Amino acid sequence: MILIFDYGAGNIFSLKSAIERLNANVKVVNSLDESFDGLILPGVGNFDPAMRSIRKYKKIIEEAVRSEVPILGICLGMEMLFNKSEEGRLKGLSILDGEVTILPEKRVKIPHMGWNNLLISKDSKLLKGLKNNSWLYFVHSYRVKPKNKSIVVGEAEYGIRFPVVVEYKNLFGTQFHPEKSEKNGEIILRNFIEMCRK
């Protein structure tokens, strides 16, 4: 079973539908009391309220990362994996080392909203089968700055070049929304589901 954690803020239904269209078992939850083959931290909401709803499960998530259960953080869901964010005052999950800062406001419109091309920087399990420069749908105002640059497998350019896909063992994060990215997004979700089945 793949769980989608619902912070109680926004559209989880689209993500659930996208996973169901790929014939995977998926359930939306607001606690992590049951076991799972995969976990998705979705990308809708605001940093502090979302952190408030998930921080008590930090240990469970850390344990899942250690035992290499596939976890996918989408947008805010990825941002929360880091130490802190300029969007909020609360601490992040600190599973990945680094911070989240606002995009360079002076040069571009914020939020970065729309379709942008993915610059694949290295081989990745999550991006398998996806061509370089594939279009993906972004909507965000913040970006992640991982301390460990080797976890960055994809970047995009918007005012500056910044990381948009991170991968550490079976922990994945995307700044874009695969569930909103048509066929390219489906490739990514299918890769994730495959890993959950192993």
Next chain:
Amino acid sequence: MITKRVIPCLDVDNARVVKGVSFVNIQDAGDPVELAKMYSDEGADELVFLDITASEQGRETMRNLVREVAKVINIPFTVGGGIKDLNDARALLLNGADKVSINTAAVNNPSLIKDLMRIYGKQCVVVAIDAKRNYDLKHRKNVIKTDKGRCWFEVYIYGGKKATGIDAIEWAKKVERLGAGEILLTSIDNDGKKDGYDLILTKAISHAVNIPIIASGGCGKPKHMLDVFREAGADAALAASIFHYREYTIQEVKRYLKRNNVIVRL
């Protein structure tokens, strides 16, 4: 590089897609779920649904419809029309809308923008501004020269029926400050006329704020989209009838834009 977005808009009344001229004269144009799926498959970059139903019963129908649409598409999906408060917005977001577009409620109660932003994040909050040229210039700050004389842009609410006296440029700046993630800007003068977007209006708003602008009202051919991207700085262009009546497909429009050096997703 980020692309310019081409967005079909579906005006929905009692679960049917309709389209009018200058906000009246409504005609039937098809089944919303079918059209949504078709546009998504054809390469639409996003979809916008505007609920023009007046009744409470119609609202419930709309929520179910949003759910049916969200099941079949995998592109971003904005729903607007008739959202009065946080509860209305929540119901749509929980049924599969990615963003909600608020208009009258935002004017009547601007703090709704802030409340929505705090709970759901900026990316969920689209403020729709319906603007109309007003040539009566008494005490006006943002006066702009047009081919038809000097005017200012006035915000209208209740589906274009009520003038507010509010300057659209000032209002755009305010909604940005309050936490809107995007502005859906409709020219009431041009809506449904298929003579092109109001480039002067779009340019003025686009220059006034640093959030994305969806231009709306007046698209009759691909050239109009090219103009609004190239000359008015729009980030996205919305159109209804040219797509619903199959005058152009999304692909045709995008290929045309690409030939003219606009970056689009093809």
